[in-house]
Amino acid sequence: MHKEHTLTKNQQIIFDLIDKSPEPMKAYSILFNVQKKGIKAPLQVYRALDKLVEIGKIHKIESRNAFIACHNSSCQVANATAFSICEVCEKVTEISSVGLSKYLANFKDKDGMKYSKYNLEFFGLCKKCR
Amino acid sequence: MHKEHTLTKNQQIIFDLIDKSPEPMKAYSILFNVQKKGIKAPLQVYRALDKLVEIGKIHKIESRNAFIACHNSSCQVANATAFSICEVCEKVTEISSVGLSKYLANFKDKDGMKYSKYNLEFFGLCKKCR
DNA sequence: TTACATAATGTTATATTATAACAATTTAAT
DNA sequence: ATTAAATTGTTATAATATAACATTATGTAA
Numbered sequence: 246m247h248k249e250h251t252l253t254k255n256q257q258i259i260f261d262l263i264d265k266s267p268e269p270m271k272a273y274s275i276l277f278n279v280q281k282k283g284i285k286a287p288l289q290v291y292r293a294l295d296k297l298v299e300i301g302k303i304h305k306i307e308s309r310n311a312f313i314a315c316h317n318s319s320c321q322v323a324n325a326t327a328f329s330i331c332e333v334c335e336k337v338t339e340i341s342s343v344g345l346s347k348y349l350a351n352f353k354d355k356d357g358m359k360y361s362k363y364n365l366e367f368f369g370l371c372k373k374c375r
Numbered sequence: 376m377h378k379e380h381t382l383t384k385n386q387q388i389i390f391d392l393i394d395k396s397p398e399p400m401k402a403y404s405i406l407f408n409v410q411k412k413g414i415k416a417p418l419q420v421y422r423a424l425d426k427l428v429e430i431g432k433i434h435k436i437e438s439r440n441a442f443i444a445c446h447n448s449s450c451q452v453a454n455a456t457a458f459s460i461c462e463v464c465e466k467v468t469e470i471s472s473v474g475l476s477k478y479l480a481n482f483k484d485k486d487g488m489k490y491s492k493y494n495l496e497f498f499g500l501c502k503k504c505r
Numbered sequence: 506t507t508a509c510a511t512a513a514t515g516t517t518a519t520a521t522t523a524t525a526a527c528a529a530t531t532t533a534a535t
Numbered sequence: 536a537t538t539a540a541a542t543t544g545t546t547a548t549a550a551t552a553t554a555a556c557a558t559t560a561t562g563t564a565a
Contacts, residue, residue, distance in 0.1 A: 307437040329484055340484055348478055354459055354470055360497035367490035383513060
């Protein structure tokens with residue numbers, strides 16, 4: 246569960262937009278959508294995004310340079326994320342699997358090193374596109 | 376194991392450079408390094424990179440926008456990749472774990488869907504930086 | 506070996522993603 | 536109230552990536 250944070254004005258505006266979006270949003274699409282609310286510059290968007298990622302309210306889909314709201318209430322550790330991405334329609338779904346997250350958190354590399362932070366992106370076809 | 380491909384001139388030049396590099400290389404760093412060999416434009420680099428990724432000779436580190444040569448000879452499926460990334464020195468190592476790749480290839484999401492393609496990036500501190 | 510399709514190249518321009526630098530303002534904790 | 540930390544606003548620019556089009560090379564089948 247996330248530590249509660251009071252979002253600032255810009256953070257709240259941008260989080261609300263991403264949270265309402267059915268698909269991941271790109272930074273400049275966000276910018277375009279919040280210009281009527283007074284957020285005029287890319288940096289204002291990126292700063293809010295950085296903070297929202299940091300506190301775990303949103304995640305970045307690295308392979309797509311896009312952002313989605315976190316809907317994974319069982320998420321114990323921020324920055325331990327897994328997604329499925331449809332290669333046809335680009336639908337992205339956050340995966341919340343206790344088994345998967347335990348497996349990855351306990352995975353040891355050949356030096357015996359464990360990692361609490363990771364990002365996993367699965368690629369395939371979603372139900373609709375199959 | 377990779378299907379053998381004969382690389383074209385540009386692909387070979389760029390692959391050799393990445394292959395020799397001890398760390399992931401970024402596209403414009405590659406461009407700078409191959410200009411003396413006649414590759415002058417970003418697009419020439421990106422086209423070679425796209426092809427090299429497609430045939431599995433290199434991988435893209437998505438969170439870093441950088442490319443490394445594949446040294447994972449046990450890699451059965453191109454585009455099923457795992458890396459560890461040091462958050463201090465940015466050292467990147469490809470992980471070749473049969474257990475991990477089997478686990479991920481057999482992982483089923485809540486719809487019962489399996490994925491043969493994935494990209495996993497672990498973040499932490501490398502041996503040196505620990 | 507010619508014809509044809511496919512892939513790769515070269516080139517210019519431009520789109521997209523992201524950060525640097527600095528001043529001003531707000532917020533939260535003494 | 537004072538002050539440190541975080542956030543905001545703003546301009547400029549850096550870094551990453553693709554569009555569009557003309558040309559050349561390569562592989563394959565008649």
